[in-house]
Each structure stands twice: as structure tokens, then as C-alpha cells.
Amino acid sequence: MRNSEDIWHLVDAKKDDFIALSDRVWGMPELAYTEFKSCNEHLETLQKEGFRITRDVAGIPTAVTGEAGESGPVIAILGEYDALPGLSQEAGVAEYRPIEGNGFGHGCGHNLLGSAALLAATAVKDYLETNGIKGRVRYYGCPAEEGGAAKGFMVRAGAFDDVDMAITWHPAAFSQVHEPKSLANTRIDFHFTGRASHAAAAPHLGRSALDAVELMSVGVNYMREHMPSDARVHYAFLDAGGIAPNVVQASATVRYLIRGRDLVDLNQLIARVRKIAEGAALMTETKVTAKVVSAVSNLIGNTPLERAMDDAFKRLGPPDFDDADRAFAAKIQSTLTDGDIQAAFRRVGLPVTKGLPLCDQIVPLDQHGEAMVGSTDVGDVSWAVPTVQAHGATYAIGTPGHSWQLTAQGKMPAAHKGMVHVAKVMASTAIAALLDETLIPRAKADHQARLKDTPYVSPLPNDIDPPLEMSKIA
Numbered sequence: 045m046r047n048s049e050d051i052w053h054l055v056d057a058k059k060d061d062f063i064a065l066s067d068r069v070w071g072m073p074e075l076a077y078t079e080f081k082s083c084n085e086h087l088e089t090l091q092k093e094g095f096r097i098t099r100d101v102a103g104i105p106t107a108v109t110g111e112a113g114e115s116g117p118v119i120a121i122l123g124e125y126d127a128l129p130g131l132s133q134e135a136g137v138a139e140y141r142p143i144e145g146n147g148f149g150h151g152c153g154h155n156l157l158g159s160a161a162l163l164a165a166t167a168v169k170d171y172l173e174t175n176g177i178k179g180r181v182r183y184y185g186c187p188a189e190e191g192g193a194a195k196g197f198m199v200r201a202g203a204f205d206d207v208d209m210a211i212t213w214h215p216a217a218f219s220q221v222h223e224p225k226s227l228a229n230t231r232i233d234f235h236f237t238g239r240a241s242h243a244a245a246a247p248h249l250g251r252s253a254l255d256a257v258e259l260m261s262v263g264v265n266y267m268r269e270h271m272p273s274d275a276r277v278h279y280a281f282l283d284a285g286g287i288a289p290n291v292v293q294a295s296a297t298v299r300y301l302i303r304g305r306d307l308v309d310l311n312q313l314i315a316r317v318r319k320i321a322e323g324a325a326l327m328t329e330t331k332v333t334a335k336v337v338s339a340v341s342n343l344i345g346n347t348p349l350e351r352a353m354d355d356a357f358k359r360l361g362p363p364d365f366d367d368a369d370r371a372f373a374a375k376i377q378s379t380l381t382d383g384d385i386q387a388a389f390r391r392v393g394l395p396v397t398k399g400l401p402l403c404d405q406i407v408p409l410d411q412h413g414e415a416m417v418g419s420t421d422v423g424d425v426s427w428a429v430p431t432v433q434a435h436g437a438t439y440a441i442g443t444p445g446h447s448w449q450l451t452a453q454g455k456m457p458a459a460h461k462g463m464v465h466v467a468k469v470m471a472s473t474a475i476a477a478l479l480d481e482t483l484i485p486r487a488k489a490d491h492q493a494r495l496k497d498t499p500y501v502s503p504l505p506n507d508i509d510p511p512l513e514m515s516k517i518a
């Protein structure tokens with residue numbers, strides 16, 4: 045790592061505070077839309093650093109922004125801080141050891157995600173102040189990335205209307221500009237209503253909502269063969285109608301998560317799943333209602349910004365992991381399968397290298413691997429404004445997303461080095477946009493060209509609000 049630029053010194057000057065912030069958030073894992081303590085940690089840091097605060101963004105109590113600087117372009121830097129259920133895990137051990145009495149955990153590294161983004165925003169603020177440059181940097185504390193689509197609601201509420209470009213990142217095995225591929229998705233709750241009756245004495249009078257849910261699953265499973273190969277459909281039972289087998293189940297609810305390559309594919313798939321639900325209701329003489337819980341768009345890229353970020357990565361070089369970092373990462377790798385590790389290399393298009401526990405390079409921009417098939421609510425921001433994302437190496441190569449191994453690595457020195465490293469890349473990309481007056485216009489032209497034939501239409505129906513209660517079901 046070559047610390048040659050002023051902006052990188054500004055990141056280093058405050059890194060300890062932000063490593064501590066990341067560790068505190070790791071220690072208070074909170075689920076989507078309930079990140080009150082984590083959001084407050086970010087809010088207090090924004091206040092301490094002198095940002096101008098906006099709370100309750102888009103009516104979401106755990107969404108906050110902080111702005112600094114005057115006039116000029118507005119550069120958004122996006123952070124997250126939500127955790128996941130079932131991923132409680134002690135830090136710094138390479139064996140499954142959940143922390144007793146606490147089922148949540150930072151199994152996606154969002155403790156690092158928020159802190160590094162806020163560190164980058166703080167360094168840009170300090171740079172603007174020191175150099176008297178016109179321009180604004182705005183940190184977005186975004187809740188509920190895990191299934192809550194908060195950024196989509198923030199876009200819909202106009203929170204990005206005056207933004208010129210957005211920068212964010214995600215913890216990863218390798219350092220590189222993130223290839224902008226992700227699936228559009230939606231979560232829809234299908235609620236079936238039937239008629240209860242004694243299951244032995246009067247079964248002919250009952251109409252089973254649970255049967256309807258089961259038939260819907262059968263129908264969707266038959267559909268799978270005839271849908272695009274990159275589409276995905278998953279489901280979870282929210283209400284199976286109760287615990288009494290001798291009562292015909294009068295109500296049942298199933299949540300479907302439907303993913304498509306883009307919004308066009310997704311909407312076609314949603315229409316088919318809705319028909320199957322109606323078919324199941326028809327077969328069972330039950331009634332069905334469908335309620336959209338959340339939805340996100342696929343990501344779109346931005347070539348000028350990706351090139352600018354790649355330049356920053358190349359100037360900085362890879363993170364300085366040491367032998368102790370590699371030794372612990374190797375221990376984590378010993379808990380993984382060969383398949384996990386091979387998939388990590390294939391994902392970024394690199395040859396599988398045995399005995400390489402941590403990233404030792406910047407993966408080139410033109411290196412294309414097997415695209416990720418997850419989804420992110422950054423997708424909607426990328427349709428609203430030119431957006432670029434980094435992947436920052438913070439964990440052992442092969443670590444699966446949403447795993448105890450990922451939680452275990454979230455407070456390690458390698459994670460801290462990775463978050464400071466990627467904060468430098470993000471801050472440097474923002475400074476490039478402020479110093480090169482052609483970059484934002486080029487980014488906007490690229491963005492408009494991508495939207496020419498398919499303008500952005502929010503996948504969130506107008507009549508739904510952020511699902512603030514969604515984690516109560518989880």
C-alpha cells in the first residue's frame with residue numbers, strides 16, 4: 045500500500061475512531077429497521093465530526109444523513125449497519141461458537157461497511173475544509189439492506205434528488221471495483237383464507253389455507269424449469285395455520301422472494317407467481333391476497349466512475365496484510381470446503397491458488413468472473429444517480445457470505461486494515477470527481493445513456509411504506 049496522497053493521510057489520521065465504531069457496531073448486532081443503537085453510533089460520530097444532520101430520512105427512524113461542505117457537486121457515500129439473524133459468533137476464533145443468548149450477528153460485515161463509508165466521508169470533509177474546495181460530501185446511513193430495501197424507499201422519497209454521484213463498497217475476499225451485476229427482486233406475502241372445521245368430524249366443511257400454500261409451492265416448483273436460468277424463487281412460511289392438526293387451517297401465509305435479471309424479467313415472473321397463487325386458491329376454494337413487502341432493482345454500472353475508482357485502487361495497491369493476518373485466515377479456510385474456496389476465485393475470474401488465504405492484489409477492472417447472483421438495494425441508487433461500488437478485501441478467500449466464519453472475522457486486524465484501505469479508495473474516488481471537472485459530467489452522460497430506453501420506475505408500489513416491522517417476523 046502506497047500512502048502517497050493527502051487524502052490517504054486524512055483517512056489514517058482518524059482511522060482509530062472508526063475502527064472502534066465498527067467494533068462497537070459488531071458488538072450490538074441489530075436486524076433490519078431495528079438498528080437504533082447502531083444508527084445512533086453513526087449519528088453521534090457525524091455530530092462529533094461536525095456534519096449537518098438529517099434524521100428519519102424517508103420516514104425511517106434508523107436512516108440518517110450527514111452533510112459537509114458548501115455548494116459545488118454533491119457526492120453521496122453510502123454506509124450500512126444491519127446484522128442478520130442466526131449468525132451470532134465469537135470473534136477471532138476459527139470454530140463455530142455462538143455467543144450465548146444472542147442470536148444475531150454481523151455475518152455480512154455491515155459493521156465494517158458503515159464505518160469505512162463514514163471514515164471516507166469524514167476524510168473528504170476534512171479535505172474540502174483544508175483545501176477550500178467547493179463541493180459537498182453527504183454520508184448516508186442506510187438501514188435494512190438485508191431484505192428491507194431501505195435505499196429504494198430513500199430513493200422514492202427523493203433523498204438522492206440533488207446528488208451528483210454515489211460511492212459505496214462491500215466487504216469481500218478480493219479488492220477491486222465491484223462488477224455491477226445483481227438481481228432485481230421483490231418480497232411478496234401471499235395470505236390465504238379458508239374455513240376452519242373439525243378435521244375428523246366435518247372435514248368436508250373445511251377449506252384449508254395450508255393446502256393452498258402447499259399447492260402454490262408445487263405450482264412454483266413446476267414453473268422453475270420454464271423460467272430464465274438466472275431467475276431465482278425462494279419462499280418461507282410465515283404462518284402455517286397453527287399447531288392443531290385436528291383443525292382445518294383457516295389461514296396461512298407464505299412469503300415469496302422472487303429474483304430476475306432486471307425489472308422487466310422480474311415483473312414477468314411476478315405475474316406468473318401471482319397466477320399460481322390464484323390457481324391454488326381456486327383449487328382449494330380459499331381466497332388469496334398478495335402484499336408487496338419490499339423490492340429492489342438490479343444494479344447498473346457507470347464506466348467513468350469505475351475507471352476513476354480503479355485508478356485509485358491501482359495507485360494505492362493492495363492492503364498490507366501480514367503473516368498473523370494470513371495465519372488466522374488460513375485457519376478459517378480450514379473450516380471451508382474446497383468448493384467454497386474455488387468458487388471465490390472463479391467469482392472474480394482468477395485462477396484457483398492453493399495456500400492463498402488473503403487477497404494479495406487488486407483484481408483488474410477488465411477481469412470478469414462469474415457474476416454474483418444476489419441482490420442489493422444499492423441497485424435503486426444506481427438507477428437514480430451515477431454510482432460506483434468497491435469490493436474491499438476484509439476476510440479469508442472462500443468465506444461464504446452470511447456465515448459464522450464471516451462474523452468471526454469482523455473484528456480482526458485484517459478486517460480493520462481492509463476497511464481503512466477501502467475508505468482510502470472511496471475518498472480518493474470522491475476527490476478525483478471534485479478535482480477533475482469532467483468526471484461528473486462524463487458519469488452523468490454515461491448514466492443517461494443507460495437509462496435512455498428503460499427509464500427508472502421504482503419497483504416499490506406507491507401504496508407501500510418501509511416494512512419497519514419486518515424483523516418481528518424473522
Ligand SMILES: [Zn+2]
Binds near residue numbers: 154
Ligand atoms: Zn451485505
